[in-house]
Amino acid sequence: MAGPPRVALLVTCLVDLFRPSIGFAAVNLLEAAGCTVEVPRAQTCCGQPAYNSGDKTDAKAIARQVIAAFAGYDYVVAPSGSCAGMVKVHYPELFADDPAMRAQADELAARTWELVSFLVDVRGVDAVNAACRQVVTYHDSCSGLRELKVKEQPRRLLGTVEGLELKELPGAETCCGFGGTFAVKYPEISGKMASDKIADIAATGADCVLAGDLGCLLQIAGRLSRAGSQIQVRHVAEVLADMTGAVPPIGAPRP
């Protein structure tokens, strides 16, 4: 490959609306890993809300749009295991009966990565230049963990953050209860799952909880603050990109 790899950032709809800082953290980390980053403007959402609601027609239409928008880049990277999993695992399933589209979906799937997995597994990053003097705990988001096998990579990089102490979260692999539209269609069940999750988080004694998916982080932050907790919530990329001094935690007042 001549020159630095061209990476297209799959921003994700939640990062776009709620927390652009995560997108910029991803850009910084990718550039530090020797990549050229571009952001195709023809992207909106990966289509997962339609796909998981049974609306296959719209899910396919949105998938076609994403496949076209991200054609030609060396890699596609998302700061989300859920959205990367949608492209990598579910796009090929969506076009199972359409050989031509299936081939394009497979080709995109092969180039698509979750951010931290890309840094470690593809770019060979083994340390970051960041400091964070906090005790943190880490929640494994379901799609990243089970669909993309993201487990050791964030822990390895967090281990190189100066001053950071990682306390393992009991039940880290149990769902926080977000689940996209599940969170609003079944709010009591989703809320109960969030309550269990924040009880586990609080039991670690950590100052801050991290995860790799903004959906889970909104859920955890929303439940923590409703319960009156002072525990901070951040995307793991913000810590790895050394942005914790500049950007307030999720759900915290802004200056």
Next chain:
Amino acid sequence: MDPTSRAFLDNARAGLADPVLRRALGIAGVGFPARRAEAMARLPEFEALREQGKAIKDHTIAHLDFYLERYEANVIAAGGMVHWARDAGEARAAVLDICRSVGAKIVTKGKSMVAEEIALNDHLAANGITPVETDLGEYIIQLRHEPPSHIIAPAIHLMKEQVTETFRAAHTALDPARAIAEAPQLCAEARAVLRPQFLAADVGITGANFLIAETGSSIIVTNEGNGDLTQTLPKIHIVLASIEKIVPTLEDAATLLRLLARSATGQEFSSYTTMSTGPRRPGDLDGPEQYHVVLVDNGRSAMVGSEFREMLRCLRCAACLNHCPVYTAIGGHAYGWVYPGPMGAVLTPALIGVAEAGDLPNASSFCGRCESVCPVKIPLPKLMRNWRERQFAQRLVAPRYRDALRLWAWVAQRPELYHRMVEVKARLLGWLGKRRGRFRALPLAGGWTGLRDMPAPEGRSFHALWADRQRAAQRRQLR
């Protein structure tokens, strides 16, 4: 039993608010997964075994007609009889006919989910025959007139205090002052009460974990030995099983048994693994005089050619229930019928209709833990999504939700419009939420903000900020 799956939301709320259930599931939701994890760790080839188990079941289902006929021929060759039941009504009638043929008054039963599915106990009782559940959990819930809340631990929703109360209310002939506060005392009492029933029963009904085509045998696994007494003491043994329980050979059953107990309870093998082949032969010391198998279809054969075919691999181990954060939050009764948890969310709509059980495949966060622990790798989230696709296609989704989704999808396919709308929303909500950083309530977001705050956006969309950054970079280059 009549399904209450339509009332899923109310059922779930009741489960969430039940303190006894909370305690009971708190214990089960930790204990079962921990024991399974220990069993996994002791068996390095577990992953390879899962692939083998999946292959055995896939092969069998692809040749289901062949193996069923082979099984039938071998049951007959061993001196037994096979009764084919297309639906629950035919299955109930077949069992009742056999019971009536010997004038049965008392029928003992081993644990059988198919018996629950066809509502056998009610049917027998309505026809003057007393069914006696002999599995301890089933016995407890029979006394309480409750359905099972779990497919292998039917009374898991209860603590021992409830069992003590139940026994005191039911066993009125015993000394009211007796001590039955502890589990061993409760077990001893159940054993003492059930023993005469085992001896008095005219017919014993068991389910089957596996039916073996090559020998015409059925296999049950239990931890209480009640199944053995049920099937060997009475004059008649009826095996009640659904058609997907068939496997080609004993060797195949042995492979699946290695998966089953580890996945279910974390045991390497259940305490009792009992095989039965035909009635008592001349010279046998014990065993039934008649051996009947009632083979129940009740919707399975329609699944063979459908997108739900993979569900027929299910071994009923309950690992998916034990690892499901939704099941452990709301309990099994919330699902409103016989099969709860992820396997129930797929199977129930296939058996009673998706219009009846529409909430079940939707009430999942798709965390995928069920699929990751399934011993035969059933892609449960995918199969739940298949139901959602059917519901969407058949307009069984609430119009309000459907319209909102389609409108969102329309906008999402128009990137420039989408970006403008997101930027407006980010600026507005960012400005409104700047001081607190979060919202306690938001219009149209009541579903979210009932139990959670909504973190406020940072105030600009990523795409707008990125466009600004690109323009600034271009200006620097031009200078």
